[in-house]
Amino acid sequence: xxxxxxxxxxxxxxxxxxxxxxxxxxxxxxxxxxxxxxxxxxxxxxxxxxxxxxxxxxxxxxxxxxxxxxxxxxxxxxxxxxxxxxxxxxxxxxxxxxxxxxxxxxxxxxxxxxxxxxxxxxxxxxxxxxxxxxxxxxxxxxxxxxxxxxxxxxxxxxxxxxxxxxxxxxxxxxxxxxxxxxxxxxxxxxxxxxxxxxxxxxxxxxxxxxxxxxxxxxxxxxxxxxxxxxxxxxxxxxxxxxxxxxxxxxxxxxxxxxxxxxxxxxxxxxxxxxxxxxxxxxxxxxxxxxxxxxxx
Numbered sequence: 001x002x003x004x005x006x007x008x009x010x011x012x013x014x015x016x017x018x019x020x021x022x023x024x025x026x027x028x029x030x031x032x033x034x035x036x037x038x039x040x041x042x043x044x045x046x047x048x049x050x051x052x053x054x055x056x057x058x059x060x061x062x063x064x065x066x067x068x069x070x071x072x073x074x075x076x077x078x079x080x081x082x083x084x085x086x087x088x089x090x091x092x093x094x095x096x097x098x099x100x101x102x103x104x105x106x107x108x109x110x111x112x113x114x115x116x117x118x119x120x121x122x123x124x125x126x127x128x129x130x131x132x133x134x135x136x137x138x139x140x141x142x143x144x145x146x147x148x149x150x151x152x153x154x155x156x157x158x159x160x161x162x163x164x165x166x167x168x169x170x171x172x173x174x175x176x177x178x179x180x181x182x183x184x185x186x187x188x189x190x191x192x193x194x195x196x197x198x199x200x201x202x203x204x205x206x207x208x209x210x211x212x213x214x215x216x217x218x219x220x221x222x223x224x225x226x227x228x229x230x231x232x233x234x235x236x237x238x239x240x241x242x243x244x245x246x247x248x249x250x251x252x253x254x255x256x257x258x259x260x261x262x263x264x265x266x267x268x269x270x271x272x273x274x275x276x277x278x279x280x281x282x283x284x285x286x287x288x289x290x291x292x293x294x295x296x
Contacts, residue, residue: 026102033100033108033132033139044093047085053078057133057140092117106134114146155213156188158220161238162211164268165191168296171273175199179296189213211236228252234261241265255281262290269295 036055043051053074062071071080085091095114102108110130115123131143165182172178180195193209207226214221220236222245232249242264249257259278265271275288 029102029105029108029134029139030100033110036132036139037097041093041095044091047089047091049078049081049085052081055141057135057142060140060142060144062144088118090119108132108134108139154187154189155215158213159188159191159211162191162220162243164265165193165271169271169293170296171291171293176204178293180293224249232257251280257281264290266292 040052040055043055056074056077058074060073060077062077071077093114093116095112097110097112099111100108108131110132111128112130113125113127115125117123126146126148128144128146130141132139133142134140166184167182169180169182170177176197176199178195178197180193182191182193184191190210190212193211195207195209196203197205205227207224209222209224211220211222213219222234222236223231224233224247225231229252230249232247234245234247236243236245238244242262245261245263247257247259247261251257257278257280259275261273261275263271263273271293272290273293274290278285278287
């Protein structure tokens, strides 16, 4: 299928609620646009090129972002749709509206993403901006620009074994409490672990750890920074139900340190933590005994 035929169809709006700033009194006009949206999606999914072309203004213009070729007017638009439906039987359209804004009482701009679904092929997605004009009481498509949707890679598959950590955790006794909160970042490419050490009624130290997949070394790595000025990094390896984290760091006074921290999954609400092989400034330090951490 020609790309021109594909991009010409990626102007439909979804039936999902629009997000945008609406002037008072525009609710009725937005409802009319949504009714046109329903008609557009229905006409496309039944392969009705004539009905689709009727939803454009007589002098409507679409410009392909790849070839620069313009499709002008209802007659050419209908021809493009007819050719596409003949070439790609069973094509279906899905779209999501991100925003609808009214530029004037008779002009509205809609932004969104569209997905073209073809039998036995991977869906193709685009971001688009569509300009509507109101003619004789009807909202019609007048100008459309579109570009290929940027696909953001995700390393979730490499990090999903740590998903049980997401949430809020606490390790406490009569004197102090360590509270940790874990969250995914956008696109699930990193996990952030923010922590605070509270002694009685004051925060003694706080910090953040970032856990992610290093595609260059094919390993899970982490970086940590604390409020005292210390920082470090770790390399994670899984052994059964435990994660062994080989850490190296720099203390606030510049002293170099290293350790092996072991996180062991018990169940979705419990894990244990211990630190062994601890060295600071070239001197071996005592191990930190295993502690139980629970979901709060």
